Amino acid sequence: MASKPQLTFWQIWNMCFGFLGIQFGFALQNANVSRIFQTLGADIDQVPGLWIAAPLTGLLVQPVIGYFSDRTWTRLGRRRPYFLWGAIFSTLALLVMPNSPELWIAAGMLWILDASLNVSMEPFRAFVGDQLSPRQRPTGYAMQSFFIGVGSVVASLLPWLLAKAGVANTAAPGEVPDTVRYAFYAGGTVLLLAIVWTVLRTREYPPEVLRAFDDAEPEGRPRGVAPVPRAAGGWPWLLAGLVGAGLVWRLGWDRLLYVLAALPLAYGSLRVIAPRLRRDAMLASLTADLHAMPATMRQLAVVQFFSWFGLFCMWIYTTAAVTRVHYGTTDTASAAWNDGANWVGVLFAAYNGFAALAAIAIPWMARRFGLRGSHLCNLWLGGLGLLSIAVIGDPQWLLLSMVGVGFAWASILSLPYAMLSDSLPAEKMGVYMGIFNFFIVIPQLVAVSTLGVVLSRVLGGEPVRVLVLGGISLLVAGLCVLLVRDDRSRAPAVSVASGATS
Template sequence: MSNQNLSVKERQNASFWRLWNMNFGMFGIQYGWTLELANTSAIYEYLGANAEQIPLLWLAAPVSGLFVQPLIGYLSDRTWFFLGRRKPYILGGAIISSVALVLMPNAPCLWMAVALLWILDISINISMQPFRALVADLLPEKQQTRGYAVQSFFIGLGAVIASLSPWWLNNIFRFPAIDESIVSIPSTVKLSFYLGAIIFLATVIWTVATTKEYADEELPTEKRSASQISSRSPIDINKLSDRGIIDCLNKIIPKGIKQLVWVQFFTWLGIFAILIYFPTTVAHHIFGAVKQNSALYQQGIEWAGICISFYNFVCLIFSFFIVKITEITSRKLTLFFCLLSGGAGIVSLFWINDRYLILLPMICFGIAWAGIHSIPYAILANHVPPKNMGVYMGIFNVFIVLPQIVSSLGLGWIMINLLNKNSLLAVVLGGFCLLIAAIFVYGIDDGVEYREINPELLKSKLTNQS
């Protein structure tokens, strides 16, 4: 058997441990990202930020995703280094992220913390985007849902452990958490970030060392990179109308992706509000904390970490069943159920005042979290040409980060003028957005339909129109 046939056979029969190894680095990425998610709003408040300023200070997250992920997707489709196509970006981003994680909790002032968040988010995006494309590169269509479910498992596992870090450092290892005489970032938060930096880098190195990428000559034609076979059965861009770039994109982007746009828009419009305000909501509205240097505030932030850990644990468990549920029903129906569950659970927080009862909505949100991080990507992989997977993953990410930018720029105004600076109402508003996203799932056509792109003809056409 030739080497080419062997590599194709291996790819079509990916073992459990191959799936494990190619996705293990996502555990570290999610560990670092969850530390950022669970603690950055509190860090901002420790450094003097007001509630209505928080969304704008989080602008780094969606803006970096908007520009970095499509760029990395495009470049990784067309480059080959000694490590492979996707792995150099995954490793490079991990190194920068680990440094930023060490520096973030030691920021002496608000503007420094904001600058470090920009660096951290850019580098996390550099690592994360190729992971999505890596699964599509190395697995056949029949295993892609399983591959993304394994990613969802590691997303849940990393988040479960990371979000608990400040709590177990304080309550199990008895590290001092906070000095009420001064307003400062707790030592347990700093130690959690140091640990996250180590885990982030170590897990990514594991994936890079154990996962083989295939050079173009080893791949069947339909899996080769865009740089090698860009002229294979292309759309004839010259036959498109002359109405401009948008018309070109409408002709090229598959119908299934365009149908997912509104689902993703309202999903991530809501997710942004939920994630940035949930920790401080628990501290202020469940624990009744007023001052950031109080023990109640620290307890509230730690309990929010427990809640985040809990819904990610639910995500982890539910990810085992997603493949079977989609086989019994459909990906479309499963995504609808996940979003409906998450939206209803978050909205119910409005009527809950007990720290233990808020764990019930976390079950619902954990189910949604598992679906959000796996099913749309599996649907996407079924609608795009394999050779353009990286760039399409980047384009798809635009429809995730744009609603977050809208939320970042507009939520502060809404907080001041409509929500009376009440972070709980901002979280509940996010829940309603998930319910709207569930409604838009109805319009998705989960069939196989894609066209391949000829980048040279597209570039020529757009240049002539400019």
């Protein structure tokens, strides 16, 4: 069986360039959606619930897109049609969202934006696995991290840069400032152009060629179709979900906690229904693949949970924390609040800039400390970065906090995929990358359903304490990395800067 040809640096550059545009959209979303919600009248404890569209969309969209992209072959290839259509709808959402006249319209546009971004993003992860040999996959994922960092820097800085250029940074109550609106217009344009570049400048292996390569089936993994698990295994999950929903109703807890009860209910229902479907039905196939996931994926799931919970703490509450603690205001119409919100955009740009630099350093770290050791180190840097926000007084010095966050972000976007990819069969690369997204989405759902309650009832209504909670979560994630079996921790590392192995 033949090995995949080694691609050149510029070939890998072209195949990952579209991630620049995707992250442009995500960065604008992460840095500005809470600001838009608060501008349109949302209370601080409502914001997590309004964010619920993002993780729910990823939970539903990514495995479905992965399932269908594994089975797609058109004139544009296997993954590229999804890149293109996702980019078109993402661009439209970015143009509409900052002009939302009502809060509920902005929340709906977040749903559309996140769904469209997920349609583009999920096949990109599988695209790297399809096109690159195991030896070059760390380069591909690190290159994606590089473009994520670069795109996020520019996108996060846009409102601040536009304000410096004289664009109005304040508006009448209930209206989004021009700095944010124009930033979203620019983001939509960049997103579409970057995706089109990758679509036009790359090619894909046909399915029969992929099956002929020597990495099509990972060693030690059972061959053949995974069996659908028995329905009996679903009843305990259904019971747990029903008990949880009953407790929320009976004790009058926050309604967002129904989301947590819905998770075991959904999985239990899937387990019960799947055996009654045809074996080739999508739900039956997804259930079988989920049940038969590689051991490495199960171990990484715990790491991903604590990693992404910490990140979501940061994305939701940094604007509220910085404007309250460092700028001394909660008035969303004031100049001080909008200056603080713009500075959060600068901070987000900074951590993404440091992530772009970290993407160059990570291959060296992997060679020196192994994949697990490198990920542990980077997650701890991120945890310390978030914790430091609570003790730093001068907002300018918060840039130092972003160094650690940047290294953690680059690591989260690359090293788990490097540890995982060799355990996945080529014909199921898309669906397993989509299933792996569950372990990104579930912690986000936990965050949006619990953080509002935790903030008001446990943390005294101080958003900065949520950032401390996020820092602790990243430290725990680092410890959980030690539980991951990493057979490639001493494999040759690949330099993202040169594209050469070493």
